[in-house]
Amino acid sequence: xxxxxxxxVFVKDVKRVVVKVGTAVVSRDDGRLALxxxxxxxxxxxxxxxxxxxxxxxxxxxxxxxxxxxxxRKLVNSSFADLQKPQDxxxxxxxxxxxxxxxxxxxxxxxxxxDVTSSQLLVTDNxxxxxDFRLQLSETVNSLLDLKVIPIFNENDxxxxxxxxxxxxxxxxxxxxSSGIFWDNDSLAALLAMELKVDLLILLSDVDGLYSGPPNExxxxxxxxxxxxxxxxxxxxxDKSRVGRGGMTAKVKAAVYSAYAGVPVVITSGYATDNIxxxxxxxxxxxxxxxxxxxxxxxxxxxxxxxxxAARDCSRRLQSLSSQDxxxxxxxxxxxxxxxxxxxxxENEADVADAQQAGYDKSLISRLSMxxxxxxxxxxxxxxxxTFYFILFSFKFVSLSYNLYMLxxxxxxxxxxxxxxxxxxxQVSSLAKSIRVLASMEEPIGQVLKKTELADxxxxxxxxSPLGVLLIVFESRPDALVQIASLAVRSGNGLLLKxxxxxxxxxxxxxxxxTGAIPDTVGSKLIGLxxxxxxxxxxxxxxxxxxxVIPRGSNKLVSQIKEATKIPVxxxxxxxxxxxxxxxADLEMAKQIVLDAKxxxxxxxxxxxxxxxHKDLLNTxxxxxxxxxxxxxxxxxxxxxxxxxxxxxxxxxxxxHEYNSMACTVEIVDDVGHTDCIVAEDRDVxxxxxxxxxxxxxxxxxxxxxCDGARFGLGxxxxxxxxxxxxxxxxxxxxxxxxxxxxxxxxxxxxxxKGVIYTHKNLPLKA
Numbered sequence: 001x002x003x004x005x006x007x008x009v010f011v012k013d014v015k016r017v018v019v020k021v022g023t024a025v026v027s028r029d030d031g032r033l034a035l036x037x038x039x040x041x042x043x044x045x046x047x048x049x050x051x052x053x054x055x056x057x058x059x060x061x062x063x064x065x066x067x068x069x070x071x072x073r074k075l076v077n078s079s080f081a082d083l084q085k086p087q088d089x090x091x092x093x094x095x096x097x098x099x100x101x102x103x104x105x106x107x108x109x110x111x112x113x114x115d116v117t118s119s120q121l122l123v124t125d126n127x128x129x130x131x132d133f134r135l136q137l138s139e140t141v142n143s144l145l146d147l148k149v150i151p152i153f154n155e156n157d158x159x160x161x162x163x164x165x166x167x168x169x170x171x172x173x174x175x176x177x178s179s180g181i182f183w184d185n186d187s188l189a190a191l192l193a194m195e196l197k198v199d200l201l202i203l204l205s206d207v208d209g210l211y212s213g214p215p216n217e218x219x220x221x222x223x224x225x226x227x228x229x230x231x232x233x234x235x236x237x238x239d240k241s242r243v244g245r246g247g248m249t250a251k252v253k254a255a256v257y258s259a260y261a262g263v264p265v266v267i268t269s270g271y272a273t274d275n276i277x278x279x280x281x282x283x284x285x286x287x288x289x290x291x292x293x294x295x296x297x298x299x300x301x302x303x304x305x306x307x308x309x310a311a312r313d314c315s316r317r318l319q320s321l322s323s324q325d326x327x328x329x330x331x332x333x334x335x336x337x338x339x340x341x342x343x344x345x346x347e348n349e350a351d352v353a354d355a356q357q358a359g360y361d362k363s364l365i366s367r368l369s370m371x372x373x374x375x376x377x378x379x380x381x382x383x384x385x386x387t388f389y390f391i392l393f394s395f396k397f398v399s400l401s402y403n404l405y406m407l408x409x410x411x412x413x414x415x416x417x418x419x420x421x422x423x424x425x426x427q428v429s430s431l432a433k434s435i436r437v438l439a440s441m442e443e444p445i446g447q448v449l450k451k452t453e454l455a456d457x458x459x460x461x462x463x464x465s466p467l468g469v470l471l472i473v474f475e476s477r478p479d480a481l482v483q484i485a486s487l488a489v490r491s492g493n494g495l496l497l498k499x500x501x502x503x504x505x506x507x508x509x510x511x512x513x514x515t516g517a518i519p520d521t522v523g524s525k526l527i528g529l530x531x532x533x534x535x536x537x538x539x540x541x542x543x544x545x546x547x548x549v550i551p552r553g554s555n556k557l558v559s560q561i562k563e564a565t566k567i568p569v570x571x572x573x574x575x576x577x578x579x580x581x582x583x584x585a586d587l588e589m590a591k592q593i594v595l596d597a598k599x600x601x602x603x604x605x606x607x608x609x610x611x612x613x614h615k616d617l618l619n620t621x622x623x624x625x626x627x628x629x630x631x632x633x634x635x636x637x638x639x640x641x642x643x644x645x646x647x648x649x650x651x652x653x654x655x656x657h658e659y660n661s662m663a664c665t666v667e668i669v670d671d672v673g674h675t676d677c678i679v680a681e682d683r684d685v686x687x688x689x690x691x692x693x694x695x696x697x698x699x700x701x702x703x704x705x706x707c708d709g710a711r712f713g714l715g716x717x718x719x720x721x722x723x724x725x726x727x728x729x730x731x732x733x734x735x736x737x738x739x740x741x742x743x744x745x746x747x748x749x750x751x752x753x754k755g756v757i758y759t760h761k762n763l764p765l766k767a
Contacts, residue, residue: 025270066099204270304538311494582680640667
């Protein structure tokens with residue numbers, strides 16, 4: 001979980017919660033119930049119940065259910081002639097009366113599947129005018145909550161006598177207007193929150209929260225914390241709810257009423273399957289209403305838009321520099337990394353220690369650590385050195401055989417600890433070296449890619465140009481920050497970075513070191529570091545400022561980002577690399593390639609995850625030899641259906657699984673129609689493979705570990721794109737550039753093309 005947002009710390013003390021779900025959430029566009037959303041709602045309430053929260057549900061939807069039933073009943077009882085007549089709108093109170101039983105039965109069925117008991121309570125506005133009713137209501141609800149029963153409230157629309165909408169008095173906003181205690185279920189929920197002394201009210205909407213304008217307008221901005229003095233005059237409301245009585249205006253009034261009375265409110269989307277739980281975890285989602293909000297120091301004064309605009313402005317200053325000046329910035333960054341090596345190591349080791357203490361997976365810790373190479377022992381120099389000196393001292397007093405044993409046992413860990421310190425130096429030096437290599441490469445900006453003479457004196461050039469501002473969401477590898485930042489500088493792009501929370505310290509120090517090396521003439525805001533996951537949704541809305549999003553992570557992450565933004569997305573997702581060993585393969589070569597592809601760096605996205613072997617190798621013991629080699633290196637094997645029964649190993653759950661560890665899947669296949677890497681001596685088979693396989697990179701008789709930006713000569717990589725448009729495979733500087741056209745003339749005008757004789761002649765680029 002991300003660090004709790006400072007404005008949401010109060011949720012740690014929340015015990016009793018009212019959740020209100022409106023008609024727009026419980027129903028679909030066609031008027032039928034949204035069973036998926038209702039199921040997700042019930043599952044979240046079940047989870048809250050299990051965690052010890054007291055949950056009260058206020059629901060709409062009875063009129064929706066009743067209208068559907070009565071329309072059907074009217075249809076089956078109508079003649080053809082009746083159907084030709086104008087149809088009167090069904091009475092809302094009748095719909096409510098019919099729909100209440102159906103809605104209650106649905107909730108009972110859903111909750112019973114989760115071993116949760118629910119109860120129904122129908123109220124009207126007049127009920128709350130009776131003090132005895134209020135007292136009895138509180139006692140009943142307390143009894144139900146003690147029994148872990150979910151009270152489900154709804155207004156009894158069938159007999160309600162309300163005539164006017166709920167209003168708030170400006171002089172006393174915590175009091176109801178004389179025109180009616182409540183008008184809709186939003187104000188009912190607020191009133192219940194007061195009467196039942198709850199700690200938090202959550203209003204579920206069909207949008208993500210309160211916006212500064214209609215949510216469908218591009219300039220509307222999500223307001224995370226509502227301050228009446230600031231936002232009341234700034235907000236422009238759109239249409240009311242498509243199906244309910246209220247809409248956002250009613251929600252805001254109810255939320256202000258509740259917040260002024262001391263009950264915090266969060267308005268958030270009911271379309272997401274986990275938003276209620278995320279609110280209770282203190283995440284910065286939706287819009288918060290709190291009576292003390294006006295006293296808080298704004299935590300996010302530098303908002304998403306300001307950060308993106310600053311990066312864009314700095315990138316334009318960067319592009320205006322000469323090629324030599326841009327190269328110097330990269331060289332200064334490389335020098336700064338080496339100069340701050342000890343500080344970087346300390347912060348990285350702190351991240352690794354925290355990850356180990358938190359019980360993170362070994363593959364994640366491997367990616368998190370900035371030590372180069374692999375270690376066989378886990379000890380520190382501080383622990384090993386005293387032992388080593390004790391051995392040297394004891395040589396005089398114990399037998400030779402004992403000394404040899406102790407040297408073998410302790411000197412190895414000591415050397416490994418020394419190597420770990422050296423490895424970190426090698427890692428930082430390697431990063432610095434890659435930056436210097438990048439600086440020495442040909443200038444990527446303004447390169448003439450195509451030159452054409454359109455007509456005499458009219459020359460057209462196609463040139464390379466920066467994309468603009470990049471948003472990169474990457475995984476736990478802090479070294480990726482260095483590679484991405486250096487590529488952004490080389491390509492003249494502004495950059496916003498969001499790394500994994502487990503690498504928080506490493507990312508922070510690397511960002512500080514890198515931006516500290518950027519001259520004031522460009523500005524350190526060229527590269528912004530996003531520290532909270534809650535800022536990502538805001539950034540994803542800025543399609544007018546951010547030009548490309550590159551998520552480096554799981555397919556789920558890539559899909560979520562694609563669904564949440566209009567900005568082009570360049571996906572870097574799961575690295576499911578296959579190696580196919582053909583029947584014609586040189587077996588010794590195959591062993592070397594397979595072992596390197598799996599064991600050189602198991603956590604890398606270009607490590608082998610699946611080994612496929614031609615069926616004919618069963619007759620030559622080829623499969624057995626490959627399996628034994630992998631097992632000798634400590635690789636855990638999972639078999640496909642054929643191999644698992646043949647070798648008596650556990651069957652894999654999925655062929656589309658990225659282990660990121662010393663494990664892989666093995667299976668027997670009949671032919672060549674698959675995978676990413678082929679080991680084969682038969683050139684015809686290899687050629688068929690290279691032409692048929694639809695992967696971003698295909699390899700013949702070479703390890704999958706070669707699929708890397710540095711090894712491909714790109715200097716570094718921002719990721720390995722699994723997309724087909726714009727860039728594919730390892731994405732280096734060229735993948736972060738676009739093109740533009742420059743036309744140089746001598747006063748020509750179109751004017752119906754009179755006097756213009758088109759030649760469309762290709763010209764040499766260097767001319």
